[in-house]
Amino acid sequence: MAIEETTDEAELLAAVTELGAALRELVAVSVTTTVGPAELRAAAAQARAAAAGLAVSRRSRDQLPALDDPAQFRRVYNPVSGVGSALAPPLAIRRVDGGVEAETTLGLPYEGPPSYVHGGMSALLLDQVLSSAAHAAGLWGMTGRLELDYRRPVPLETALLLRAAVGGRHGRRVTISGSIALAERPDDALVQARGMWVTPRPQQVEEYFRSITDAAGRPSRPGRPSDATAVDDGS
Amino acid sequence: MAIEETTDEAELLAAVTELGAALRELVAVSVTTTVGPAELRAAAAQARAAAAGLAVSRRSRDQLPALDDPAQFRRVYNPVSGVGSALAPPLAIRRVDGGVEAETTLGLPYEGPPSYVHGGMSALLLDQVLSSAAHAAGLWGMTGRLELDYRRPVPLETALLLRAAVGGRHGRRVTISGSIALAERPDDALVQARGMWVTPRPQQVEEYFRSITDAAGRPSRPGRPSDATAVDDGS
Numbered sequence: 464m465a466i467e468e469t470t471d472e473a474e475l476l477a478a479v480t481e482l483g484a485a486l487r488e489l490v491a492v493s494v495t496t497t498v499g500p501a502e503l504r505a506a507a508a509q510a511r512a513a514a515a516g517l518a519v520s521r522r523s524r525d526q527l528p529a530l531d532d533p534a535q536f537r538r539v540y541n542p543v544s545g546v547g548s549a550l551a552p553p554l555a556i557r558r559v560d561g562g563v564e565a566e567t568t569l570g571l572p573y574e575g576p577p578s579y580v581h582g583g584m585s586a587l588l589l590d591q592v593l594s595s596a597a598h599a600a601g602l603w604g605m606t607g608r609l610e611l612d613y614r615r616p617v618p619l620e621t622a623l624l625l626r627a628a629v630g631g632r633h634g635r636r637v638t639i640s641g642s643i644a645l646a647e648r649p650d651d652a653l654v655q656a657r658g659m660w661v662t663p664r665p666q667q668v669e670e671y672f673r674s675i676t677d678a679a680g681r682p683s684r685p686g687r688p689s690d691a692t693a694v695d696d697g698s
Numbered sequence: 699m700a701i702e703e704t705t706d707e708a709e710l711l712a713a714v715t716e717l718g719a720a721l722r723e724l725v726a727v728s729v730t731t732t733v734g735p736a737e738l739r740a741a742a743a744q745a746r747a748a749a750a751g752l753a754v755s756r757r758s759r760d761q762l763p764a765l766d767d768p769a770q771f772r773r774v775y776n777p778v779s780g781v782g783s784a785l786a787p788p789l790a791i792r793r794v795d796g797g798v799e800a801e802t803t804l805g806l807p808y809e810g811p812p813s814y815v816h817g818g819m820s821a822l823l824l825d826q827v828l829s830s831a832a833h834a835a836g837l838w839g840m841t842g843r844l845e846l847d848y849r850r851p852v853p854l855e856t857a858l859l860l861r862a863a864v865g866g867r868h869g870r871r872v873t874i875s876g877s878i879a880l881a882e883r884p885d886d887a888l889v890q891a892r893g894m895w896v897t898p899r900p901q902q903v904e905e906y907f908r909s910i911t912d913a914a915g916r917p918s919r920p921g922r923p924s925d926a927t928a929v930d931d932g933s
Contacts, residue, residue, distance in 0.1 A: 474735045475734070475735055475738075477735070478734075478735035478736075478738035478739050478742075479738060481738065481739060481742045482728055482738045482739070482741055482742040482745070483728070484742075485741075485742035485743075485745040485746050485749070486721075486724065486725060486728055486742075486745050488745075488746070488749050489721065489745045489746075489748055489749040489752075490721060490725070490784045490785065492749045492752045492753050492756070493717055493718070493721055493749075493752060493782070493784065494763075494775040494782065494783060495756045495757055496752035496753065496755060496756055496757075497755045497756060497757050497764070497913075498751070498752055498754060498755050499710070499713075500709045500710055500712070500713035501713075502751055502752065502754075503710075503713035503714060503716065503717045503752070504713050504716060504717070505751060506717055506720075506748040506749075506751050506752050507713075507716045507717040507719075507720035507721075508720075509744055509745075509747055509748035509751070510717070510720040510721050510723075510724045510744075510745070510748055511720050511723070511724075512744055513724055513740075513741040513744035513745055513748070514720070514723050514724040514727045514728075514741075516733070516737055516740055516741050516744070517724075517727045517728060517731035517733055517737065517738070517741050518727050518731065519733060519737075520731065520732045520733050521727070521730045521731055521732060522730050522731075522732050524806060524813050524854055524855055525812075525813060527812060528729075529732070540729040540806070540807070540809065541809075541810075541816075542807060542808060542809070542810075542816055542818075542819060543816070543818060547728070547729065548729060548807065549725045549728065549784065549785075549807075550725065550785050550807055550808075571759060571775070572775070572777060572783065572784075572785055573777060573785075574775065574776075574777070575776070575777075575840075576840055576906070576907070576920055577760075577762060577907055577910045577918075577920060578759050578760060578906075578907070578909070578910060579906070581776070581777055581778070581822070581825070581826070582825045582829070582840065582841030582844070583777075583778060583821055583822035583823065583824070583825030583826055583841075584777060584822060586818055586821035586822060586825055586844060586846075587816070587818035587819060587821060587822045588818065589818070590816070590817045590818030590821055591816070591818055594817070605810075605811055605817065605848065605851065606817030606818075606846075606848045607847075607848055608845075608846065608847055608848065609817070609821060609844075609845070609846045609848075610843075610844070610845045610846075611821075611841075611843065611844045611845075612842075612843055613840065613841045613842055613843065613844075616840065616906055619759055620759055671811070671813075671814070671851055672811075672812055672813070674813070675812045675813060678732075683812075685811055685812060
């Protein structure tokens with residue numbers, strides 16, 4: 464991690480990670496349990512109690528989490544790669560020769576057709592992996608266009624490999640391609656993606672993000688990475 | 699709801715819905731809380747206790763939930779529209795003249811760029827809404843191709859309108875288009891989608907879903923809807 468970590472920060476990150484993992488497991492069990500209504504309601508009451516304990520102090524939409532650093536692309540609650548997000552598998556995206564890759568195995572919370580990954584989930588994951596490929600190449604942008612070709616269904620509970628690499632650059636636009644495949648057959652794409660990412664003009668960055676601050680209240684705009692720390696270097 | 703509901707089923711659905719809502723709120727609070735490590739760890743312990751209560755009895759990947767009916771497209775844990783899914787907003791997709799639509803307001807769990815919806819989340823939601831448009835038209839298929847054009851960022855905590863309608867049909871293929879817009883400016887698309895859905899051939903349905911059973915252990919294959927009950931008729 465590129466930002467200098469204090470002991471407090473490391474402790475907070477460990478606790479955010481622990482809560483993310485616990486919620487992820489709770490979500491997974493909630494869609495597979497076959498207990499009856501009374502047990503479901505008891506779990507709901509426990510969930511409400513946990514939420515009440517967390518709700519005593521909350522940030523607004525415009526204030527970034529204390530652990531986040533948009534210039535470094537550290538986003539602990541990112542819904543695909545964030546360790547603190549119960550929605551995220553989470554994907555650990557690492558830099559490799561020529562791009563990025565990530566392994567994951569998706570459980571029943573991600574289901575579309577019975578026993579297969581929801582087609583939109585494949586799109587969600589690929590959008591993030593393509594975006595991370597841009598970051599890894601020292602670029603920053605927002606999705607401008609995303610095209611997905613679904614060749615075969617993506618199975619649940621099966622090791623998957625996601626890959627992405629930057630193609631060409633044309634001014635503020637960059638083309639990126641990627642795929643989802645079985646980890647055991649990495650070159651046989653189940654879903655292929657091709658995207659065009661666009662770096663907003665400075666006046667757009669100002670327009671979109673003018674009210675965003677860091678946890679200390681200082682203005683904070685996303686932008687070109689000084690280095691690509693959202694992406695592990697694989698070490 | 700088209701399936702005949704017994705009292706037991708209605709009670710189970712109410713409990714699944716209550717747990718889904720409680721978990722959704724817990725997930726939302728977990729990404730916005732600013733409490734310290736001790737409080738985060740306490741919430742994690744409560745989440746683990748809730749999961750342990752649910753884990754005493756679980757279904758396998760191949761067994762559909764008791765409340766589901768794939769022929770009717772009732773899928774209570776669908777990650778976009780399922781009332782029992784903590785990942786889902788959930789979208790309540792209703793049938794309208796010429797297609798389907800849904801309103802939603804997305805909170806911080808769905809964030810990509812600061813204060814905006816993750817581009818992949820827009821893709822996830824649109825994939826489901828396009829799929830529901832096919833169901834509403836009496837068709838069934840899996841995503842074959844999905845193209846998304848991102849015109850403007852989609853804001854969090856803002857009322858959104860999603861729409862989709864079936865275009866042409868060509869044998870087993872159907873083209874569907876849709877959009878995300880601000881609810882107050884429904885004709886000014888922020889994201890536009892165009893997709894091609896493919897109905898699998900009977901031998902593919904057998905290949906993909908041969909091991910799927912309902913909660914009673916009877917073989918259960920997805921297929922063309924007898925009617926499109928995943929989509930409310932708006933009444």
